[in-house]
Amino acid sequence: MSMLWSVMLEPINGIDPYRLQSYSMFILRFYFEGHRKLIASRVVEGNNLMTELEQAATMLAKCYAGKIVRLVDLVAYDMGYVDVFNWPEGLELLSQVSEQTILNQADAA
Secondary structure (H helix, E strand, C coil), X not given: CCCCCCCCCCCECCEXXXXXXXXXXXXXXXXXXXXXXXXXXXXXXCCCHHHHHHHHHHXXXXXXXXXXXXXXXXXXXXXXXXXXXXXHXXXXXXXXXXXXXXXXXXXXX
C-alpha cells in the first residue's frame, strides 16, 4: 500500500507534528495487559490522531473484547526506515474514549 502524506499531523498531546513531517505512513500500535505477544495495530488514515484513536477504540472493543490496553505507540515509516515513538499520552487520550485501558481499570479499583 502506498500512501503520500501531503498533510502534516495535527498537534496533539505528546506528539510534535514538525518532528514527524518527514514520514510518509503512521501506524498506531496497542499492547495489552497480561499478553506479551499480543499486539493490535491500525494504519493512520488521516491527520487527526484523536479521530484515529476513537476509531481504534471501536476496533479494539470489537476485536479484542476483554483485553485491556496498557501501552500505545506511534510507528512511523518512510522509504524503508522505521521509527517507534512511545506515546504515553496516547494511552491517556485513548482512555477518554475507551473503557479498555489500564488507566480506566485503575480508576475503577
